[in-house]
Amino acid sequence: MTALRSFVARRLLLGVVQTVAVVLLVFTLTEALPGDAAVALAGDDPDPARIAAIREAMHLDRPAWERLGDWAMGLLHGDLGTSLASGRPVSQYIADGFGPTLLLAALTVAVLVPVGFGLGVLAARHEGRLVDRLISSVTLAVYAVPEFALGVLLVTVFALQLGWLPPTAVGFGTDLLGHPAALMLPVLVLLSRPVCSLARLMRAGMIDALASPYVSQARRYGVTGARIRYAHALPNALAPATQQLARTIDWLLSGVIVVEALYVIPGLGTVLLNAVAERDVPVVQGLAVVFGVLTVALNLGADLVAHRLAPRAGVAA
Amino acid sequence: MNHENATASSRAGGTADEPVAEVRDLRVEVDGSTIVDGVSLKAVPGRVTALVGASGSGKTTTGLALLGEYPSGARVTGDVRLAADGLVGYIPQHPAAVLNPARRISALLTDIARAQVGHLPRGRRRSAIRGRVLQALADAQLPAAEVLLRRYPHQLSGGQQQRVVLAQALLLGAPVIVADEPTTGQDRLTKSRVVDQLAAVAARGIAVILLSHDLDVVRALADDVVVMRQGRVVESGPAARLWAAPQHAWTQELLVERPGFTEPETAVGTPGRPVLRIRGLAAHHRDGARGTTTVLRTPELDVAPGECLAVVGRSGSGKTTLARCIAGLHRDHDGEVLLDDVALPRSLRNRSRTQLAAVQYVFQDARAAFDEHRPVLHQVARTAIRLRGTDADAARQEALTTLARLGLPADLSGRSAGRLSGGELQRAALARALLAHPRVLVCDEITSGLDTISRRGILDILTTLLHDRDDLSLILITHDLDTAALAHRIAVLDAGEVVEQGPAQRLLTEPTHPFTASLVVPTARLKAGTSG
Numbered sequence: 128m129t130a131l132r133s134f135v136a137r138r139l140l141l142g143v144v145q146t147v148a149v150v151l152l153v154f155t156l157t158e159a160l161p162g163d164a165a166v167a168l169a170g171d172d173p174d175p176a177r178i179a180a181i182r183e184a185m186h187l188d189r190p191a192w193e194r195l196g197d198w199a200m201g202l203l204h205g206d207l208g209t210s211l212a213s214g215r216p217v218s219q220y221i222a223d224g225f226g227p228t229l230l231l232a233a234l235t236v237a238v239l240v241p242v243g244f245g246l247g248v249l250a251a252r253h254e255g256r257l258v259d260r261l262i263s264s265v266t267l268a269v270y271a272v273p274e275f276a277l278g279v280l281l282v283t284v285f286a287l288q289l290g291w292l293p294p295t296a297v298g299f300g301t302d303l304l305g306h307p308a309a310l311m312l313p314v315l316v317l318l319s320r321p322v323c324s325l326a327r328l329m330r331a332g333m334i335d336a337l338a339s340p341y342v343s344q345a346r347r348y349g350v351t352g353a354r355i356r357y358a359h360a361l362p363n364a365l366a367p368a369t370q371q372l373a374r375t376i377d378w379l380l381s382g383v384i385v386v387e388a389l390y391v392i393p394g395l396g397t398v399l400l401n402a403v404a405e406r407d408v409p410v411v412q413g414l415a416v417v418f419g420v421l422t423v424a425l426n427l428g429a430d431l432v433a434h435r436l437a438p439r440a441g442v443a444a
Numbered sequence: 445m446n447h448e449n450a451t452a453s454s455r456a457g458g459t460a461d462e463p464v465a466e467v468r469d470l471r472v473e474v475d476g477s478t479i480v481d482g483v484s485l486k487a488v489p490g491r492v493t494a495l496v497g498a499s500g501s502g503k504t505t506t507g508l509a510l511l512g513e514y515p516s517g518a519r520v521t522g523d524v525r526l527a528a529d530g531l532v533g534y535i536p537q538h539p540a541a542v543l544n545p546a547r548r549i550s551a552l553l554t555d556i557a558r559a560q561v562g563h564l565p566r567g568r569r570r571s572a573i574r575g576r577v578l579q580a581l582a583d584a585q586l587p588a589a590e591v592l593l594r595r596y597p598h599q600l601s602g603g604q605q606q607r608v609v610l611a612q613a614l615l616l617g618a619p620v621i622v623a624d625e626p627t628t629g630q631d632r633l634t635k636s637r638v639v640d641q642l643a644a645v646a647a648r649g650i651a652v653i654l655l656s657h658d659l660d661v662v663r664a665l666a667d668d669v670v671v672m673r674q675g676r677v678v679e680s681g682p683a684a685r686l687w688a689a690p691q692h693a694w695t696q697e698l699l700v701e702r703p704g705f706t707e708p709e710t711a712v713g714t715p716g717r718p719v720l721r722i723r724g725l726a727a728h729h730r731d732g733a734r735g736t737t738t739v740l741r742t743p744e745l746d747v748a749p750g751e752c753l754a755v756v757g758r759s760g761s762g763k764t765t766l767a768r769c770i771a772g773l774h775r776d777h778d779g780e781v782l783l784d785d786v787a788l789p790r791s792l793r794n795r796s797r798t799q800l801a802a803v804q805y806v807f808q809d810a811r812a813a814f815d816e817h818r819p820v821l822h823q824v825a826r827t828a829i830r831l832r833g834t835d836a837d838a839a840r841q842e843a844l845t846t847l848a849r850l851g852l853p854a855d856l857s858g859r860s861a862g863r864l865s866g867g868e869l870q871r872a873a874l875a876r877a878l879l880a881h882p883r884v885l886v887c888d889e890i891t892s893g894l895d896t897i898s899r900r901g902i903l904d905i906l907t908t909l910l911h912d913r914d915d916l917s918l919i920l921i922t923h924d925l926d927t928a929a930l931a932h933r934i935a936v937l938d939a940g941e942v943v944e945q946g947p948a949q950r951l952l953t954e955p956t957h958p959f960t961a962s963l964v965v966p967t968a969r970l971k972a973g974t975s976g
Contacts, residue, residue: 339541340536340541340542341541341542341543341544341545341552342544343513343542344534344542344552344609344612345544345552345555347511347513347532347534348552348555348556348612348616349531349556349559349616350552350555350556350559354555358547358551358555359544359547359551359552359555362544362546362547363544363545363546365546366546436546437545437546438545438546438596438598
C-alpha cells in the first residue's frame with residue numbers, strides 16, 4: 128500500500144505547512160492592529176508610561192522578524208508567552224480552560240456518535256415511513272433553533288420552573304465531574320444541532336448505500352440484514368459523516384463561547400472571551416495557535432479516515 | 445406454450461438433465477405496459493441457455509426474475525421454480541457496480557463463506573472460510589488470490605472484477621448462474637476470454653443463463669437459444685437447429701450475415717487531394733504533477749473525400765484520442781490536422797463556425813449526448829441554426845426530413861431523449877451531425893453499445909450516406925472488425941502507433957503486421973463456434 132503511505136506522508140506535510148501558516152497568520156494579524164499594539168492596549172485614556180511598559184513587555188521596540196523568531200522559537204518549546212493582564216504564563220490559562228472544555232466535548236461526542244449515527248441508520252431503514260418522517264422533521268426543526276435560544280429555553284423550563292437541574296455551573300469551579308447535574312443542560316445544548324446534522328447526513332448516505340447494486344448483491348447471496356447494514360452499507364455512508372464529525376469536534380474544542388458563557392463554565396471559550404475583553408493579546412495569540420493546530424490535526428484525522436472509507440476518491444492534498 | 449416442446453425434445457439425456465431452475469409463463473407488467481409476456485425457459489445443469497434479443501426485448505427482466513427480483517411496482521404472474529436451495533448466481537453487465545467500493549474484495553466473499561461453516565467448531569471456522577474463498581478464486585481462474593483479497597475493487601482490472609464476481613457465484617455453490625451481457629463493449633480478445641470462462645463454468649455442471657445481444661458469443665457458447673422480441677419468445681430450441689433452420693422471420697433477420705459494402709465501388713476517393721491530412725501528430729496526456737505521457741504518434745494519415753477510413757485497435761490503443769484530436773476535443777498535441785490544406789486550430793474554441801461544421805463527431809454514448817428532457821427534434825435542428833445560420837423553420841424542416849430518412853419518424857423525433865431507445869438516439873445523433881453538412885464525420889464506437897438489429901440499422905445508414913454523398917468522408921473508430929470491414933481503408937493502432945494501414949479487404953485477409961493478425965484471429969475463433 129505505497130499509495131496510502133504516500134498519501135499519509137503528503138497529508139502530514141500539508142498539515143505542517145498549514146500549522147506554520149496559522150502561526151504566521153496569527154502573528155501578522157496582531158501586527159496589523161492599528162498603529163501600535165501597545166497604544167491600542169493602553170485603553171481610551173492612554174498613559175505614556177503604561178504604553179512604554181506594554182511596549183517593553185511585548186518587545187515592540189524590536190524589529191518584527193526578530194519578535195516573530197522569538198515567538199516561534201518559544202512556540203516550539205511550548206512557551207506561549209505571558210499574559211499582559213496578570214503576568215501568568217499563557218500556557219497556564221490554556222491548561223486551566225482546557226479541562227472543562229475537554230470534559231464537555233468528550234461527553235458530547237460520547238452521546239453524539241451513537242445517537243447521531245443510530246438515528247440516521249434508523250431513519251434510512253424505514254425510508255418514507257412514519258419513523259423516518261418523524262426523525263427527519265424533528266431533526267430539521269431542532270437544527271433550526273439557535274443554541275442561545277435553546278439554552279435559555281432549557282434553563283427556563285428545567286432549572287427555573289421545574290427546578291430539576293442547576294441553571295449554571297457557578298460555584299463548582301473546574302470540578303465539574305463532581306456535579307454531573309450541572310453538565311446536563313450544556314451537553315444537551317451542545318448536542319442539539321450536531322446530532323441533527325449528523326443524523327441527516329447518515330440517513331442520506333445509508334439510503335444511497337442500501338439502494339446500491341453492491342448491497343443488492345450481498346442481499347442476493349444471503350448475507351443477513353444487520354451485517355448488510357453495518358458491514359456493507361455503513362462504510363460507504365460514513366465518509367461524509369466523518370468529515371462532519373471532525374468539524375463538530377473542532378467546534379466543541381474551540382468555539383463553544385455561547386454555551387460556556389450561558390452556563391458559566393470556565394472553559395477555553397470563557398478564557399478567550401475574558402482575554403478579548405481585557406485586550407490580553409498574548410493570551411489571544413496563544414489560543415489562536417492552539418485552535419488552529421487543533422483544526423489542522425482534526426481535519427487531518429478526518430481525511431485519513433475518509434481516505435480509508437472511500438479509497439477511490441483522492442482527497443485534495 | 446409451444447416452445448416448451450422444443451426445449452423438452454432437446455433433453456434427450458437422463459435424469460442429470462433435470463432443470464435446476466424453471467420459468468413458466470412469466471408475465472411482468474409495469475404501469476399497464478407488458479415487459480415480459482408469457483416467457484418460459486429451463487436452466488439445465490452443464491448447459492448454456494442463451495436469451496437473445498434486441499435491447500428492450502425483456503431479456504434482463506426475465507433473467508432477474510430467476511433471482512426473484514422485479515422492477516418496482518411490477519405485477520407478476522407465472523411461476524419461477526428453483527432447485528431446493530434456491531441459490532442463483534448473478535454476473536451483471538458492469539461487475540464493478542456490485543463490488544463494494546469501500547470494502548476489500550474479501551469482505552463479501554468471507555460473508556458468503558461464513559454462512560457455510562456454521563456446523564464446524566468455532567476454532568476451525570476462520571481457516572475453513574479462508575480455504576473456501578481461496579478455492580473459489582482459484583476456480584474463477586484468479587491467480588495470486590492472497591494478494592488480490594487485500595485489494596479494493598478500483599485496484600482491479602475490469603477482467604479481474606468480472607472474475608471476482610464469478611468467484612462469488614461459485615463460492616455460493618449456485619447451480620444456476622445468470623450472466624447479463626458479459627461481453628458488451630469489450631474488445632475481441634476480452635470477449636474470447638469471457639467465452640472460455642463461461643464455458644468452463646458450464647463444464648462444472650452449472651446451468652448458465654446467458655443474456656446477450658452479441659450473436660458471436662451466443663454462437664460460441666449456447667446449447668439452447670431462446671429468441672425474444674418485445675417481451676415474447678418468438679422461437680426457442682437447441683442452438684444447432686436454430687442456426688441451421690430459423691423458423692421465425694425475426695430470427696432469420698437476426699441471423700442474416702451482413703455483406704460488406706466495399707467491393708463493388710472501390711472507385712471512390714479521388715487520389716491526390718485528401719480532405720483531411722494529419723502530419724506529425726503526437727498527443728499527450730498529463731499524469732498529475734508527474735509529467736506527460738505520449739499516448740499517440742501518427743506521423744501521417746490521409747482521408748480522401750467520400751472515403752471511409754476505419755481506425756481499429758484494442759481499448760487503450762489511442763484511437764479515441766486520435767478522433768478527439770481531429771475534432772478539437774484534445775488540445776494537448778504536437779503536429780497538425782489539416783482540412784483542405786488549412787491547419788485546424790487545436791481547440792474547438794478557436795475554430796470558426798465553418799470549421800466546426802466541417803468536422804462533426806458522434807459519440808459512443810448517445811444517451812449522454814442529448815439533453816434527456818427536451819425533444820430530440822429541437823436538439824437536432826439546433827445544429828443547422830447554430831453552425832449554418834439557417835432560420836428556425838427551415839432548420840426544423842430539414843431536421844424532420846433527415847431524421848425521417850434515418851428512420852426516426854416525426855412521432856418519435858418529437859419525443860424527449862429520455863423516451864427513446866439507444867439505437868433511436870444514435871440515429872438522432874447522426875442526424876444532428878449531418879445537419880451541419882460536415883466534410884468529415886467522426887463516429888467513435890457508435891455501434892458498440894447497441895444490439896445486433898440496431899447496429900445493423902446504423903451501419904446501413906452509414907453505407908447509404910457514403911453512397912449518396914460522395915463529398916462526405918467517414919472516420920469509423922471501432923474495436924469491432926466486422927464494423928471495420930465496411931470501410932474502404934483500415935488503419936490499425938496499437939499502443940498509440942499506427943502499425944498497419946491499407947485497403948480493408950487486404951488487411952482483413954492477409955494482415956502483414958503480427959498485431960493485426962492477432963486481432964483477426966480471435967474473430968475467426970469466435971466464428972468457429974458457430975458451426976457447433
